[in-house]
Amino acid sequence: MSSARLLRWLLLLGALLVPAARAGTRGCDLPPDLVEAGAPLPATLRAVTAGRLRILVVGGVSVLGAGTSGPEAAWPARLRALLAARRPGVEFEVTVRARQGLSTAEAGDLLAEEMARTPAQLVLWATGTFSAAKGLEVDDMVEALNERLEQLRAAGTDAVLIEPQFSRFLRANANVEPYLDALRLVAATHQLPLLRRWELMRHWAETEQVDLERTPKAERVAATDRLNECLAQAMAALLRDGAAEARRSR
Template structure:
């Protein structure tokens, strides 16, 4: 790379990062307003470093909501909406996102996927949606936590701080709350995140806020509007998650000073 090209690359990265850091702390769409504390992230060194270059690689693993979750199609799911939202916010950095998982998959299944795909993708960010299947089946919470900690430890041994990990807890559901001890799984996810150096994005808390403020309530949506409401829910989750990620990147910049 010539000296001029290297200089131009550094200048472009600097301008991009400066524009990101100048963004207001709350950048989500007003219609998708979420509690401020749910959108505050710890420093994300991997994302910060990626935004200083030309691409941001994201690996998503999870169960049903990553694949469709009642939406109108794959493009409406929160992972692909997240890719689109981030691509708009961090351009000219390219956002590459790959999704793995399926309905009914558990943390142990996801850990195997991460072991197989992590070395190939070399992600700057992993978003791991889990806990719903475990809670619905009443699987041992300790096994879920062990799967998380083991997977993150193996990843850290290979990637160090070049990969940030965000755990996403279950979506808020009155039915799940009434038929499973979901709080135990949420508690253990918090413990697993803290113990492994990962972060927790509380989808449960954000969705509960939308339900309690009569913003989005998928369970009580009329049948004729259920798909449209699911699309709206996934879009709002994508905006909230994008804000969480960019907050972490901004804090990652400060952390490295």
């Protein structure tokens, strides 16, 4: 084996081992139908090919890593680590703009502010939980999404929408389905990938892989870390699929 081929093999091996080496976290299985992009991510592919991808994550407290062992355990930070491990020659920058009790319109304002300051090639937008919990108008959520997504398209920026987190409590106390349906319709209308977070988390809970609501309090931080690791792996899989679709459509 030539030295160049050996180096490439070692880099690949390292990329495969780094995610698994994180102490205290394990992945979850990823049903293929729940991590398919279903749409290309051309701006993401161009940025990765050029060697630098800036990702903007917008949402509520879940994207800040609430309940984890620290900021580096939050899924956006874990996503960056996974991407960097798999593509060591690419610079990945992840910026998070989020706060508790954020409506879709307010998140859209944060998104616009950050994009005006430092444009990103990829936006990951988690929304719907606050709207469902407060019973806000679905049409208002859709209108806010449409406005900002059109702006992102005009700027040549890729976007991925993210469903609310699965919660038995939320399901029992709010009518979540209209918001989930609306997010799926918006994603289809704008031809964007949608991370099926609600369905993924329900699958992991029902198969007893990670279930925060039924985890003993003493084990909840570790379980939350694992959930964030699983979500990061799911998003990484979706982004790979979206980049592959963009490559095929060239």
